[in-house]
Amino acid sequence: MKKPWEIFDTRIRSANMARRSLPFIKVGDDEKQQLIGALFQNEAQNTDRVIYIHIPFCSNICPFCIYSKQKTNDNELISNYFTVLIQQIKALSSSIWVQSAPFKAVYFGGGTPTSVSVHHLEAILNELEKSIPLSTDCEITVESTITDLTPEKLSVLKNAGVNRMSLGVQSFDKQTRKSLGRIAGSDEISETIESIHKDGISNICIDLLYNLKDQNFATWKHDLAAISKNLITGCSVYSLISTHTRAQTSEVREPELLEKEYKFFTEADERLPEIDGWERFTTVQYGHRKNGKATYVSAHGQNADLLAFGSGAGGRINNINYIQTGNVEEYINAQGDFMNDPILFLSIDEKYLKLRAIFSLSEALSLKLTDYQDLESYFEDIIAQLINDGLVIIRDKALVLTPNGRFWAANISALFTQRIREILIN
Ligand code: SF4
Numbered sequence: 001m002k003k004p005w006e007i008f009d010t011r012i013r014s015a016n017m018a019r020r021s022l023p024f025i026k027v028g029d030d031e032k033q034q035l036i037g038a039l040f041q042n043e044a045q046n047t048d049r050v051i052y053i054h055i056p057f058c059s060n061i062c063p064f065c066i067y068s069k070q071k072t073n074d075n076e077l078i079s080n081y082f083t084v085l086i087q088q089i090k091a092l093s094s095s096i097w098v099q100s101a102p103f104k105a106v107y108f109g110g111g112t113p114t115s116v117s118v119h120h121l122e123a124i125l126n127e128l129e130k131s132i133p134l135s136t137d138c139e140i141t142v143e144s145t146i147t148d149l150t151p152e153k154l155s156v157l158k159n160a161g162v163n164r165m166s167l168g169v170q171s172f173d174k175q176t177r178k179s180l181g182r183i184a185g186s187d188e189i190s191e192t193i194e195s196i197h198k199d200g201i202s203n204i205c206i207d208l209l210y211n212l213k214d215q216n217f218a219t220w221k222h223d224l225a226a227i228s229k230n231l232i233t234g235c236s237v238y239s240l241i242s243t244h245t246r247a248q249t250s251e252v253r254e255p256e257l258l259e260k261e262y263k264f265f266t267e268a269d270e271r272l273p274e275i276d277g278w279e280r281f282t283t284v285q286y287g288h289r290k291n292g293k294a295t296y297v298s299a300h301g302q303n304a305d306l307l308a309f310g311s312g313a314g315g316r317i318n319n320i321n322y323i324q325t326g327n328v329e330e331y332i333n334a335q336g337d338f339m340n341d342p343i344l345f346l347s348i349d350e351k352y353l354k355l356r357a358i359f360s361l362s363e364a365l366s367l368k369l370t371d372y373q374d375l376e377s378y379f380e381d382i383i384a385q386l387i388n389d390g391l392v393i394i395r396d397k398a399l400v401l402t403p404n405g406r407f408w409a410a411n412i413s414a415l416f417t418q419r420i421r422e423i424l425i426n
Contacts, residue, residue: 021418048302099133139293196231210261211260
């Protein structure tokens with residue numbers, strides 16, 4: 001009988017990677033104009049929608065990072081960047097699509113949004129609140145490192161409407177943090193969390209990483225235990241995917257590494273929902289059921305429309321994905337004109353909109369049988385195999401991931417991706 005970490009030969013570590021082989025095709029330059037018109041001059045088909053703002057600057061560049069960012073050492077460039085971001089928001093805000101339904105979350109990611117003057121973020125929020133419909137309980141999150149968040153910055157963010165902070169802690173362990181280039185110690189982490197809470201932002205999420213250099217199982221258990229000793233309401237848990245070894249590490253092949261990874265994942269997946277009031281939101285996101293909601297992260301992992309602004313930001317509307325240039329200067333030069341920006345548009349057959357509900361099983365933990373019945377003929381054999389392998393069970397009129405299914409969630413997504421590819425291409 002196979003061990004749980006042997007069910008697949010390799011482990012895919014991120015849902016984004018699993019979705020990458022969907023048959024999106026590049027939209028030609030001559031069709032862009034017509035496409036943008038069709039997207040934005042019609043009412044929203046999907047009222048589940050969120051906004052992402054990319055801030056591609058960091059005070060220091062971490063050796064393991066895969067995100068689109070550069071060092072914050074050019075104030076003029078940063079200032080020009082925010083001017084263009086606001087121009088881009090203004091250019092789209094009056095469109096029928098934007099105005100036709102409220103957005104339920106705004107997420108400032110990066111980079112490190114707090115590595116720049118937070119008055120830039122304040123200006124963006126003022127513009128969003130003025131010109132874009134946001135739901136009355138709109139979740140507004142800002143990502144930050146510990147060292148970039150000062151009391152002054154915090155106060156500006158709180159007054160501008162920020163109600164959730166996402167902190168890139170990665171580990172509480174001094175040695176592990178050092179190997180990641182992080183200088184703040186665990187006391188400083190606790191103090192920062194306390195001051196966020198005192199300032200009135202009570203939804204505080206942290207990121208933790210496993211598979212790090214110098215990390216062992218004891219330090220991992222210590223990291224997980226540190227959550228309940230602090231005023232933390234949510235935690236995202238990821239396996240490290242480093243930038244220079246991305247090709248090799250995005251999939252894990254060696255059996256002993258898979259066993260280790262399984263042990264680390266399972267410890268987090270079992271312990272975090274045991275914290276008082278907490279539950280499992282997705283296969284990587286846990287939090288307090290009332291105070292630790294992660295609206296943006298959950299919507300992003302499912303099928304919400306995503307209006308994304310900024311250099312390197314990727315959005316999706318209906319059956320269209322778009323990616324803006326990761327070159328900050330090129331982005332600034334385009335002056336925020338969505339029609340002429342160097343944006344790559346990718347389209348997929350409209351039938352995908354129906355098929356994508358299957359990802360709820362691998363990315364949101366379960367799929368109601370009533371939502372599955374229309375998809376059954378396409379995925380029946382895959383689901384039968386997953387049930388046979390103990391990765392999925394039927395419970396409470398839904399297909400539900402088992403603990404082992406949660407470990408292999410991205411591999412399960414990849415099976416669905418491959419099948420969708422076959423359906424749409426043939
Ligand atoms: S991990 Fe965060 S702080 Fe470090 S370089 Fe990447 S985006 Fe910047």
